[in-house]
Amino acid sequence: MTEPTAADNCIFCKIATGKIPSRKVYEDEDIFAFHDINPWAPVHFLMIPKTHIASMAHVGHEHEALLGRMLALAPRLALEQGCRPYPEGGFRIVTNTGAEGGQEVHHLHWHVMGGPRPWLRG
Ligand code: AMP
Ligand code: ZN
Numbered sequence: 001m002t003e004p005t006a007a008d009n010c011i012f013c014k015i016a017t018g019k020i021p022s023r024k025v026y027e028d029e030d031i032f033a034f035h036d037i038n039p040w041a042p043v044h045f046l047m048i049p050k051t052h053i054a055s056m057a058h059v060g061h062e063h064e065a066l067l068g069r070m071l072a073l074a075p076r077l078a079l080e081q082g083c084r085p086y087p088e089g090g091f092r093i094v095t096n097t098g099a100e101g102g103q104e105v106h107h108l109h110w111h112v113m114g115g116p117r118p119w120l121r122g
Contacts, residue, residue, distance in 0.1 A: 004030070004050035012107035016050045026077055031070055033077055033112075040122055042115025043081045043091070047074060053108040056097040074112055083114035090114060092122065 006013040014020040015034060022034035025045045036044040047070055053059060059067065078091040091114035096102040113122065 005052050007052040007054075007107070010052055010107050012046075012048050012105055012109060013052050016048060025081060026073070030066055031073065033073075036111065039113075039120070040111075041092075041113035041119040043078065043083050044111065044113045045077065045081060047077070047110045047112060049108060054106045055103055055108055056095050058108070070110065074110070078112055078114055081112075081114075084116075094122075 004016070006017065011020060015022045016032040025033040025035060026047075027033070030050055031047065032050055033045050033047045036046050049063075049066055049070065051066075053063065074093060075091075079085065083089050083091045091112055094111040094113070095109065096104070096111075113119070
């Protein structure tokens with residue numbers, strides 16, 4: 001992968017580089033995962049690419065390998081964070097995109113949520 005690019009004033013770029021603290025779940029050269037500050041479910045963490053991609057609407061062929069790696073990693077992190085195994089347990093992956101998609105932070109992120117119900121939302 002190429003060197004991550006950062007956007008000015010992007011909170012998740014700052015989290016990915018450690019300029020803003022977070023409760024880290026996972027990190028490698030290209031991917032960062034951390035607990036959501038306002039969880040909706042007993043397990044709720046966010047997975048982001050380190051490079052600044054504004055949303056899923058900005059994803060192109062050049063991102064296939066990166067997003068494939070993120071998807072393949074998600075089930076492992078979900079189990080490590082306390083989601084019970086499929087099929088009794090499981091998890092939900094959500095990516096809000098754009099204003100009508102409910103996106104508030106404009107750096108691509110996947111919410112990974114799970115754990116015993118009821119949840120606060122969703
Ligand atoms: P959305 O853009 O609506 O998909 O959601 C952004 C998510 O980022 C929300 O669930 C927030 O709770 C979460 N969030 C915002 N700032 C932080 C932060 N500094 N650390 C962890 N999670 C955050
Ligand atoms: Zn960013």
